[in-house]
Amino acid sequence: MRTRAATVIAAVVLGAAAVPGTAASAPVSGRQQDFADAAKAAGVPQDVLLAVSYLESRWDTNRGLPSTSAGYGPMHLADAASVASARPSTGDGRGDDARPFVAAAGTVVATPGLQTLDRAAALTGVDKAVLRGDARANIRGGAALLAAYQRDLGAPGGAGSDPAAWYGAVARYSGADTADAAAQFADEVYDTMREGADRVTDDGQRVTLAARPSVGPQKSWLSRLGLRSTSTSDTECPPGLPCEWIPAPYQDLGNGDYGNHDLSDRPARQRVQYIVIHDTEATYDTTIGLVQDPAYVSWNYTIRSADGHVAQHVKTKDVAWHAGNWYVNATSVGIEHEGFAAEGAWYTEAMYRSSAKLVRYLAGRLGIPLDRNHIIGHDNVPGTVPSGVRGMHWDPGPYWDWDHYLDLMHAPIHTTGTPHTGLVTIDPVYDANRPAFTGCTGAATDPCPDHGSSQLILHTAPSASAPLLLDAGLHPDGSPSTMLLSDHGSRVATGQTYAVADRRGDWTAIWYLGQKGWFYNPPSAPTAKWATGLVAVPKRDTIPVYGRAYPEQAAYPAGVPYQPITPLQYTFPAGQRYAVGNIVQGEYYRAVTFDGSSPGDWTVIRGDTWYAQIQFGHRLMYVNLADVQLLPSPLGAP
Template sequence: MPMPVPRTAAVAAAVALIIGLAAPAHADTTSQRQRDFAAAAAEFGVPENILLGVSYLESRWDTNAGTPSTSAGYGPMHLTDLREAGAATSHHDEGTEDPRGDDARPARHPQAGPAAPPPALQTVDEAARLLHTDAGTLRTDPAQNIRGGAALLAKYHTGDWYEAVAKYSGSTGDAAQTFADEVFDTVKSGIARTTDDGQQVTLSASPDLVVPQHADRTPPGVECPRRVTCESVPAPYQELPGNDYGNHDLANRPESQRIDHIVIHDTEGYWDSVLKLAQDPTYVSWHYTIRSSDGLIAQHVPTKDVAWHAGNWYVNAKSIGIEHEGFAAKGTWYTEAMYRSSAKLVGYLARKYGIPLDRAHIIGHDNVPGTVPSTIKGMHWDPGPYWDWSHYFDLLGAPLGGFGLPGSSLVTIDPDFAKNQPVFTGCDSPGTPCAPRGSEAVVLHSEPSDSAPLLKDAGLHPDGSASTMDVSDVGSRVATGQRYAVAEVRGDWTAIWYLGQKGWFHNPRGAKVAKPAIGWVVTPKPGLATVPVYGRAYPEPEAYPANVPVQAITPLPYTLGAGQQYSSAGTVGSEYYYAVTFDLADHVVVKGKLKYVQIQFGHRIAFVKADDVRIAPAF
């Protein structure tokens, strides 16, 4: 193992090694994308493995069907063109979700206003000038896009490839160095994959590469892992007129109550605008925001405190909320830099608080249940069907799927992200088909046929109509990593129990979208025809002290029927965090004797009373 060396020497050694290893990496492949990288590297004098490493950290070498990333980047080299991508509207300002989701307080529906994109999202113009071509060609032609990225790297190079890579990120300071570190780590370890358009690309490992070493970049008081760049952008805890306050609640977690979930969100806005919202006492709150271009992490609320982010007070009180710069409705893609930074943060938090690394505890905002029947329709659905949960859990070191025996009565949803391309609508305008894109979502039908109607969701569609293919409609959709009990199998079709119905999906041999799983399932106890389902695990009335209003235990408009089974995430105690005043001394954690079981009931999680169900291992 090389001995640690000063940063300047380390970079010099790295550059020397990279140049020495710059022989074409495509000798054993006929991949056109690989040849494009080699040709561009040679043309502009950029080490091929540096070019491959930068592209991987931006796009994983994908084309993403010509759609922009969540930070307006196009193609394998993520050349940014905000002029073409445009500013997306915010689903956070639609619907009726109250981010607090607490019946003890008036609903809060703050409006974010238009998201102002930063002017820096326009590197495609500089690349076009260097190549004497137009921005449209660089957005749509992968080979020209790679040439454009190589030209930019060559321009940024002033004798130090590490610094050129850092500048390519579009950031400065520690955030730019974090991006460069990730690129150099990728070059050192090597990687190979098949892209979203079927190209085989390989970055050969450089095990002797010396990656520059840096001091811990975490400022004092910020809860972050090493090897990422974090900053503190505190959310205000502030009294407001009208006996109100914002924009979160003080607490003493985990001593006062366990933290059971981490909730993944997208911002529906650009970095600068979102950070201003996080500092607005009249707005709502979340614990962290992660930037798309370089993975920079900003912490707003200490994890011991409760942020107002998930639309369900029970979940808020027991979770950490992480926002990712991006737009779910645009059908865009998330950068590898952000995925990696997020995975490091989630892994750090999961270890710190003992949170299981599974899809029952690392959930999307779209997996958070409505609190009562009237709130279901307004619940948010980010980060959307284009968040790559499978890749994300690979980065977490907790791969999804494939751990059960054939024929198991429990399955994990695990489609091939790139090949799985359901045709959703409404990404850009209502009813308009979204661009074909890889997706983590598998659509369910009421019968084993692609032409059969989708399932009904009594909460989302109380009029009794079937669910739709609108990108925001999660009423007949399962997500990668979620586990469900098998109800029936007919040929290449599998049915699972879902919202009290059988939901069918195509699961042919050789192209499985669900893998056998191991785990526990719940079913109603003998003698019970149906079991109520809840969006919160609140205590029994007798548990509340005299000064705390009793919170209703209100069932959702679904039932779990006899003979049906649902995947169990374990038994949880009943809790309610009473926090309606600015003074922490008035806050009370109410814990009851009532026990619940968290289940995967539909696209969202839910709870049933432990006394109503029998828990058994899946076979």
């Protein structure tokens, strides 16, 4: 796994003032010593403490900000009471004009999360505010918790004790309420001890955990935790990743309404092309309650933040209602991750690891390439018609670490281009890239906390003071995009590939929503990689772009209403080019009744129209293949 440590050290030590839109952070000395001191004081083997912290936070401080499950600091001490209550997402998860969306009624009440910070404060005598914000104190609190869990189990303790005997305490530290989830977390901790780790933290501290290949946990301690068992027989998960089966209901609600997903037979009936990454905007327990509501929307999997526990709700052969775009729903699997894109500024390592294992397994099983043309965020899913663009969701948001996530999938970003090959793949150093977002809490103009991000900002000229680009879908009044966290109308994200439009000094321009968008990309600290591939070039002055790849009207059989191919409010002008990510045949999965009784139900309608999937803005979009030429990217590159 790559670390890009030298780049991170330079950005942190020298400060980020040389990079527009970022902020500097002074290093804190002695993080390795902090772990050693805390382990000795609490009587915890140092390797155990380091490995637990790595699985929670990768030893990062996250500047004292809470995780998406209200955990603080390197040891992820949980303080759910300090984070705002759940606000479940709403809207049309189906995204199909052929069947009206019926929203669920009622009020969703958030359930309490973990609250380990209180016991850590009692054990150490340190104020809770200090435990949240001071890394050294946080590590002491986590060590004290581990030691207390070991004593509760009656297991042998002491800094010099055998790490193998700490399996039960490590499993309890996860906060999991099921035996398989606790075991999964503990297994990952012991795998980390066996493999070792070495990285530079987000505040510039090098921390090392030497590999101990021979360490073998004593798993018998797990049984003393008294955790419940779960149903896993119906799940589709890789070996070694326990998954709980919590089915989403499929039932007739009367008056032609049913929920909350559709039956199918994928991939035999229709190829699965995408895996869509979401965050829940609610606690795990609230989310599980929502997916079991027959009148609500659905998704295939939910992953818990604190321990990476996975629950499956809809079989991959069936179609969940999660993306707000029926074409994408019918050709995708949706995975929800517990968290709040704005209020929680970081996602746990345990959740990243579980998700990466699940996605890698599903991609191999379903034949999905492990790249950002196919592993996409909900924020990359386009609206289906112009009126729906503004209401599309923007999760998992700017704080999702795509670079680390791809590394965990064993699919790191590799390109073979040069400054003359005409394409560029976005790839900033997450910790060093800190755009000045607003609106995380409070007013839309309130600054967000300083934090790493996978998104870069685009400007109308090669200057950090130049205005942002226009997005006619998000800002129909013609005003420019903003730095509001949810406003991605002038942003690119890690792994996305764009056609180069121009270069000037340390700045690179790309084609984006019909405009030139400039981002800072100095050779000394590049924020993108030169790439090669295909580009789409229009055959006439202006061509339409679409949010779904539906077949032409003639392809629909008698009795089946035509689903219009509606152009979005954007246009693709002559003289521009956009990176091609996929070539797809126009198709529409007809599913509008509970029992398949409508004409043409549960069938895939395919036509003669083919589409090129292009990276047109922050979201992917489609153009009719007959409207464009596909050319190797070096041809005509600036």
